[in-house]
Amino acid sequence: MTSETGTKRIEASERTLEILGFLAGRERTTATEVAEHLGVAKSTTHYHLKTLEDAEFVVRDREGYRVSLNLLTMGHDVVSQMATYQAGKAKVDELARETGELCILMVEEHGYGFYIYDNRGEGAVNFDTAGNRKRLHDNALGKAFLSQAPPERVDEIVDRHGLPATTRQTITDRDRLDAELEQARSEGVAFDYEEQLNGLCCVAAPIRDTHSEGVSVRGAISVAVPASRAQDEYFTEELRRAVSDAANIIELDLQEY
Missing domain, CATH: 1.10.10.10 (Winged helix-like DNA-binding domain superfamily/Winged helix DNA-binding domain)
Structure with missing residues (x-):
């Protein structure tokens, strides 16, 4: 019984x-x-x-x-206690001021990316992203995370959620995704060109926990821009350096948590 x-x-x-x-x-x-x-x-x-x-x-x-709305309160309480949020919030704010763009902080849970904080600079696109849950294969934040995740974890996520198309630009082929993850792993940043949303491009860097034994990935930080501003070195070089520097500082700050 x-x-x-x-x-x-x-x-x-x-x-x-x-x-x-x-x-x-x-x-x-x-x-x-x-x-x-x-x-x-x-x-x-x-x-x-x-x-x-x-x-x-x-x-x-x-x-x-x-x-x-009690669930909203519970979610906010959970996020506010996360070390990645505590270490990353101020850096997202600073990055938004410096770039004038939309900046997003993401963590992974159950194979999805959860956008736990964002801020907008003066010229930013006006999207409400905080609180959203996204797949990981069709955006720079997710690919930055996957580039640092163990291969077996990447397999698990892809097997569970697949590689569905969100736009015509979405990567839906596993070999192509693996090639992009290898490039992101080598360069330290990931890009997406209208792969999640038509007209929006992003560059993101992984946030790693280098303080614990080995290296694990805690999340990712990105800068999102209209596709019209992703055509030159501003996107591929200037914003790339800015988001990479921000991720590195968050990693250093995480050692205090």
């Missing part, structure tokens, strides 16, 4: 998390829509939703259910 009960509890947890994931992608959702999505009885769905509502993870109004 203990084993049976334990299994039922795990299934209930999985169902609750599935509900949260379903709600998160919608402005409002009715209990009927949730039940149809899950393929379970409406009464069972109501039980899960009521539990989530009582715990203040879900909000209900006349239009239906939505995820509570």
Whole structure:
């Protein structure tokens, strides 16, 4: 019976998390829509939703259910405790001031890149990036991270998430991706040319933890520019040096955490 009960509890947890994931992608959702999505009885769905509502993870109004902002608070609390965030935030701010562009700090989790902080200089493109989750193969931040990750970790991520196309420029071939990662590993930075978003180009450098035994990668930092500003040495040389220097300083600061 203990084993049976334990299994039922795990299934209930999985169902609750599935509900949260379903709600998160919608402005409002009715209990009927949730039940149809899950393929379970409406009464069972109501039980899960009521539990989530009582715990203040879900909000209900006349239009239906939505995820509570408590999850936003939890996410902010997690990010604020990360050493990469603590060491990198000020450097992102400085890099944005110096370049006038959009600068982003990323960490990896579950094979995705999470944008945990950004700042915009005076001439930056106006994209809201902080809090976004992205794949790793179609952007400079992700490729910078992958270039320093162990080969078996890269295999694991690609096997799990694949190499889907986001734009016509996205790398969808594993051999080509490996060649780019090798180049990024050699040069210390990674580039993307409209591979994640049409009209946007990025240069990024990995943030490594050189203080621990061996070398591990903690995240990446990037500068993003309109494609019109990625045609000359400003992008390939000036911004490359700036983002590489920023990553190096963050690595040094990480030794204090």
